[in-house]
Amino acid sequence: MNDRTTHDTEETAAHGARTTDVTETFVAHRNLLFTVAYEMLGSAADAEDVLQETWLRWAGVDADTVRDRRAYLVRITTRQALTHLRTLGRRKESYLGPWLPEPLLTTPDVAEDAELADSLSMAMLLVLETLTPAERAVFVLREVFELAYDEIAEAVDKTPAAVRQIAHRARAHVAARRPRGVASAAETRRTVDAFRRAVETGDLRRLLDILAPDVVLLTDGGGVVRAALEPVVGAGQVARVLGRIGAAAALQPAEVNGDPALLVRLDGAIDTVLAVRVDDGRITGLYAVRNPEKLAHLGQGTPLSR
CATH class of the missing domain: 3.10.450.50 (Nuclear Transport Factor 2; Chain: A,)
Structure with a gap:
């Protein structure tokens, strides 16, 4: 085997290892990313589309340069979901009759996480529908997924100070409209x-x-x-x-x-x-x-x- 063949073989192996690493990272965070997209959209079909777009963008990134892969993937997902949210809003304007979120059959572990279950309930998703796209993204990322303000700021392309104001406004809006008392x-x-x-x-x-x-x-x-x-x-x-x-x-x-x-x-x-x-x-x-x-x-x- 000559030097060129050896180099090509090593390069192919390295590329395969990088591809595997990128894929494994995405798979490890897939459930989280789907949950973020669904909480923002109330639509499983649109959330799946967002995940496809997130994967395509993630696959084109040099993962070795990404310090926090989870935060980076959440940022991509949030930006794609915001784009879908605006399109979905236009579809809802011409929807015949009440629009309800797309229901999901959920596994028992979801019900065991009281905060997650509350945020996924039909009643809460309908409250989230009354927020602006930016308010919904900030509320979901902060209140449900407990991201830091600077991380949210990168995801929604705003300053941390602006995100704090949006979060305060969204919390007040949700508090005034959320279910009176969440039953066990x-x-x-x-x-x-x-x-x-x-x-x-x-x-x-x-x-x-x-x-x-x-x-x-x-x-x-x-x-x-x-x-x-x-x-x-x-x-x-x-x-x-x-x-x-x-x-x-x-x-x-x-x-x-x-x-x-x-x-x-x-x-x-x-x-x-x-x-x-x-x-x-x-x-x-x-x-x-x-x-x-x-x-x-x-x-x-x-x-x-x-």
Whole structure:
């Protein structure tokens, strides 16, 4: 083997080692990056697109020059998610009926992390929808993932001082709109189980006991399947809508976005994901996702981390 061949062989081996190193780094942080993107977008499909774009940019970087790879990957993901968030905002403007986040079947470890589960809940994701893109990015990175202000500043292309102001504004905004009192997982599970039995048996009196007087039902059909185009408000109105479910469908308990929820199945197929918000032992919010495009990712539990 001549010197040139030896050099080429060594160079190929070194390139292969670098590629393996870059790939292993991305895989090690993939669940974190998906969680960041999903928390910012409320869409698993868009979060996957963000991860693809993050990978393409990361693969073109000389990883040996990156001091903190985790922070660098989060920065790329955040910037890509901000771009998607603006595009998603335009799509929502023409969306038919209520827009709800894309539900995720989550693994038990997500529910064990109370702060992560709270941030992933349908109720909280809808609160995050009321923030500006910059506020949402800063809030998620600071409050959920506990990044330092200087790291967030690099991710959103602002000064640390500006990020502090945005974080303060976002916290105040969320505090004024977040669920009144986050129920424990055990309390939520008990309430959801009682709710399921009441719907399945058609026990209207029991159902009215479980629903708060001012309960709100949001149904997301995306203009593809039948769904209410306006919120259904009040225990009596909501109970009437739910009364049509029990006879025709099977209700399956599941963990959705870190909380106990129900999968509504028709002829064995998932027709609706029904997430709930529980306050003081009663259901104050029901979120029914029926848009088939938002149910396409439902399979095994989605691994998330922070």
